[in-house]
Amino acid sequence: xxxxxxxxxxxxxxxxxxxxxxxxxxxxxxxxxxxxxxxxxxxxxxxxxxxxxxxxxxxxxxxxxxxxxxxxxxxxxxxxxxxxxxxxxxxxxxxxxxxxxxxxxxxxxxxxxxxxxxxxxx
Amino acid sequence: xxxxxxxxxxxxxxxxxxxxxxxxxxxxxxxxxxxxxxxxxxxxxxxxxxxxxxxxxxxxxxxxxxxxxxxxxxxxxxxxxxxxxxxxxxxxxxxxxxxxxxxxxxxxxxxxxxxxxxxxxxxxxxxxxxxxxxxxxxxxxxxxxxxxxxxxxxxxxxxxxxxxxxxxxxxxxxxxxxxxxxxxxxxxxxxxxxxxxxxxxxxxxxxxxxxxxxxxxxxxxxxxxxxxxxxxxxxxxxxxxxxxxxxxxxxxxxxxxxxxxxxxxxxxxxxxxxxxxxxxxxxxxxxxxxxxxxxxxxxxxxxxxxxxxxxxxxxxxxxxxxxxxxxxxxxxxxxxxxxxxxxxxxxxxxxxxxxxxxxxxxxxxxxxxxxxxxxxxxxxxxxxxxxxxxxxxxxxxxxxxx
Numbered sequence: 001x002x003x004x005x006x007x008x009x010x011x012x013x014x015x016x017x018x019x020x021x022x023x024x025x026x027x028x029x030x031x032x033x034x035x036x037x038x039x040x041x042x043x044x045x046x047x048x049x050x051x052x053x054x055x056x057x058x059x060x061x062x063x064x065x066x067x068x069x070x071x072x073x074x075x076x077x078x079x080x081x082x083x084x085x086x087x088x089x090x091x092x093x094x095x096x097x098x099x100x101x102x103x104x105x106x107x108x109x110x111x112x113x114x115x116x117x118x119x120x121x122x
Numbered sequence: 123x124x125x126x127x128x129x130x131x132x133x134x135x136x137x138x139x140x141x142x143x144x145x146x147x148x149x150x151x152x153x154x155x156x157x158x159x160x161x162x163x164x165x166x167x168x169x170x171x172x173x174x175x176x177x178x179x180x181x182x183x184x185x186x187x188x189x190x191x192x193x194x195x196x197x198x199x200x201x202x203x204x205x206x207x208x209x210x211x212x213x214x215x216x217x218x219x220x221x222x223x224x225x226x227x228x229x230x231x232x233x234x235x236x237x238x239x240x241x242x243x244x245x246x247x248x249x250x251x252x253x254x255x256x257x258x259x260x261x262x263x264x265x266x267x268x269x270x271x272x273x274x275x276x277x278x279x280x281x282x283x284x285x286x287x288x289x290x291x292x293x294x295x296x297x298x299x300x301x302x303x304x305x306x307x308x309x310x311x312x313x314x315x316x317x318x319x320x321x322x323x324x325x326x327x328x329x330x331x332x333x334x335x336x337x338x339x340x341x342x343x344x345x346x347x348x349x350x351x352x353x354x355x356x357x358x359x360x361x362x363x364x365x366x367x368x369x370x371x372x373x374x375x376x377x378x379x380x381x382x383x384x385x386x387x388x389x390x391x392x393x394x395x396x397x398x399x400x401x402x403x404x405x406x407x408x409x410x411x412x413x414x415x416x417x418x419x420x421x422x423x424x425x426x427x428x429x430x431x432x433x434x435x436x437x438x439x440x441x442x443x444x445x446x447x448x449x450x451x452x453x454x455x456x457x458x459x460x461x462x463x464x465x466x467x468x469x470x471x472x473x474x475x476x477x478x479x480x481x482x483x484x485x486x487x488x489x490x491x492x493x494x495x496x497x498x499x500x501x502x503x504x505x506x507x508x509x510x511x512x513x514x515x516x517x518x519x520x521x522x523x524x
Contacts, residue, residue, distance in 0.1 A: 029166060047164065048171040066225065069152045077154055079177035094173040096161040098182075101152035104224075105145035112145075113152070120162065122170055 003085040013068035016055040019086055049121040057113045065111040093119035127218035128260045135203040141190040148189055151225050155185040184252040194242040218261045227251040228258035269299040269312035276320045278328030285332055290324035292316050337375045338367040339382035344390050348399025355401040362390035410441035412521035419513045425493050427513040433462040433505045440524035445517045449484035462505035469507050473499040
């Protein structure tokens with residue numbers, strides 16, 4: 001089950017289609033060294049890892065869509081880090097870039113939209 | 123239904139369509155905006171970063187909202203509708219509410235991109251919602267008040283001695299100042315501007331004019347006697363004075379003096395004299411009399427002389443009653459309230475209070491041990507003065523009527 005702070009993502013109408021980044025080897029932090037007549041280097045710690053989420057929001061109608069997106073907005077803009085579970089991975093993340101919900105399609109019995117968000121894994 | 127500042131976009135002929143790639147006419151209204159400010163810190167000695175996610179560290183930027191629509195009609199129709207929309211937008215002085223079927227936002231308009239087509243135009247309106255979730259009211263265009271015309275004059279005041287400045291007016295023309303508060307505020311701006319600048323303007327634009335000679339009146343006086351006193355009293359003379367230099371003339375000395383004369387004619391009359399004068403009781407008529415009615419000397423051994431003097435019934439103010447002995451004269455001058463008795467009493471007191479040495483002021487008095495010296499006076503009845511003195515001397519009396 002995919003959850004945000006233990007709440008199933010589907011409660012927000014959010015269905016994750018793909019996610020990436022959590023398994024990457026993250027880039028090294030900046031190196032600072034002094035070297036003459038040879039290649040210098042410094043073994044450093046790793047930068048932050050990023051989690052890219054791509055998915056859909058599905059709602060039964062426009063009112064339901066507005067309710068779900070409002071709840072998702074509240075959850076992801078709250079203070080503190082977010083506990084994201086992408087079964088089986090459990091990640092602690094926080095967002096800096098917000099998210100986008102676009103390509104909204106409104107039908108008689110359903111509303112669909114695309115969801116994109118980038119998070120930093122702590 | 124789409125509204126901007128509570129006005130339907132259809133008012134401007136705008137029909138919602140779809141933003142490119144979207145299924146609805148609006149885009150961005152569901153987005154979570156980016157964080158604003160520092161969001162984390164990267165320590166060199168550890169992997170990953172330290173997030174700044176406490177409530178007091180969370181600041182969010184605004185978000186862009188796009189609206190896509192079309193206006194149908196010929197070029198003139200499209201232009202008219204767009205101009206009306208732009209006029210309304212230009213009047214906004216704060217964010218305005220944007221209402222859509224998908225949510226509301228407080229926005230300002232950053233851009234409108236228009237593409238012309240045959241039979242209409244498409245437009246993409248770009249809004250910026252600076253604070254997500256903020257509330258705002260309908261923006262009502264401010265009433266502008268225009269100042270009314272105001273004129274003030276001033277005399278040029280920087281001329282050299284002997285000259286005076288011309289009078290110059292400065293006008294704030296109608297509409298020169300505006301206010302969104304009130305008509306009075308707009309007018310006040312005009313008044314203040316004029317009053318602050320009129321003197322400098324007069325000094326710059328005015329001319330210096332040589333002063334004409336100035337003539338001042340000489341002192342003028344007039345007299346009238348108060349004439350409403352009761353019988354038995356006489357009114358005083360009342361003088362009305364117009365001081366010199368009270369009136370001036372740039373024409374002639376005669377003109378200045380004539381102004382003083384006119385002052386007298388206008389302000390000085392019998393009523394003035396009667397109001398400002400006073401009454402004095404008339405002095406009694408007739409002459410004062412002062413006669414000796416007895417000059418008695420006893421036998422030589424008695425060494426006494428008795429003299430009696432009578433003051434007449436009629437007393438004239440200013441009459442001097444005098445008695446002289448040993449070359450020394452004592453006297454009393456009659457005043458308005460005197461009677462024969464008061465004159466007799468006054469003479470008695472003077473004689474009795476005169477010392478031996480005072481009687482001898484002219485070295486004609488006898489030694490102080492001399493009998494019946496100094497002389498003694500007393501009264502008899504209401505108008506007789508009796509004097510006792512050594513028989514070798516006597517008083518000589520006199521009355522002088524003015």
